[in-house]
Amino acid sequence: MDTLREIICEKRAYSYSPHTHDHNYSQLLFPLAGALDIQASEQHLTLQEGCFYIPPRQLHTYQAKNTNECLVVDIPLKFTESAHLSQQAAFIQWDSTWKAIRYLLLDGLQKSTDRGALEDLVRYVQHYLPKKQTFKSIDYLHANFNQELNIESLAKLENYHPVYFSAWFKQKTGYSPQSYVARIRLNKAKELLKESSYSVTYIAHEVGYHSLSSFTKWFAKQEGVSPTQYRSILKTDK
DNA sequence: CTGACTCAAATTCCTCGGTG
C-alpha cells in the first residue's frame, strides 16, 4: 500500500456489505446522514452522530445500516507521529468543540480552502484526539513476559487490589492479565519456531514455561497444531 | 454515579507423573 502523503477530507458513502480493512494512516469519521456499524478494537457500535477515530494499522469493519453519507478525514502518519495518539479505535465524546471541528471541515470542503488551512486544522484537532496511555503494569508485562508473573505484584505497580486489578486491566486492554501475557508469549514462540532452529524445549523456557508439556498443550490449543507441526507447516510453505 | 474494594464460587492454568 502506498503511503498517504496528503490529508484527504471528503464525503463518502459506505456499502451495506461489511468491509474489513486497515490502513497506514489515521482516520476520522463523522456521519452526516444515515448510520454506520463499526467494529474495531473489540468495540462494536452503531455510529449515527459524533466522531469515530481509527488509528493507523487498526483492523476495522464498516457496514452501512441504511443510505448514508460520512465526512471522512484520512490523516497521513507524518501528521500524527509526534502526537502520541492512542493505538485503540475510539468513539469521541461529541461536544461543542467537535461540532465546531466538523463545521470547519465541511466549510473547508465547500469553499475548497487551501491545503495549508486543512493541515493547520488537523494539527489543532490532534489535541482533542485520544492519547496513548502507558501503564507501569503493561510495560512490565512486555519486558518480563517470560518471567514468573503474579497478579499481586502487577496490581502493586498500579496500587490496586489484585482482584480489582484484573477487572481494571481487562477494561484497559480488552484482555485479562493472563491472556494478555499469553498473547505476548504465543507471538514470541511463533517467531522463534519460525526464525530459529531452537528445540521446542528451549523455546518453551524462552517464553516462560517451566514445563514442556504445558507449553505443547497450550500451543496446540491456541494454534490447532503442536509446536513441531507448526514449524514443519511453515517449512513446507516456504 | 463511579471507582475501589472484598468475598465466595467458578473457571482456567500449570505441574507432575506417566506412556508411546
Place this chain on the structure above:
DNA sequence: CACCGAGGAATTTGAGTCAG
C-alpha cells in the same frame, strides 16, 4: 519430543458494600 489425566494453585467473575 509429544501428549494425556489428575490434582492443586492461581485467576477471573459476579454480587455486594462503601466512599467521594
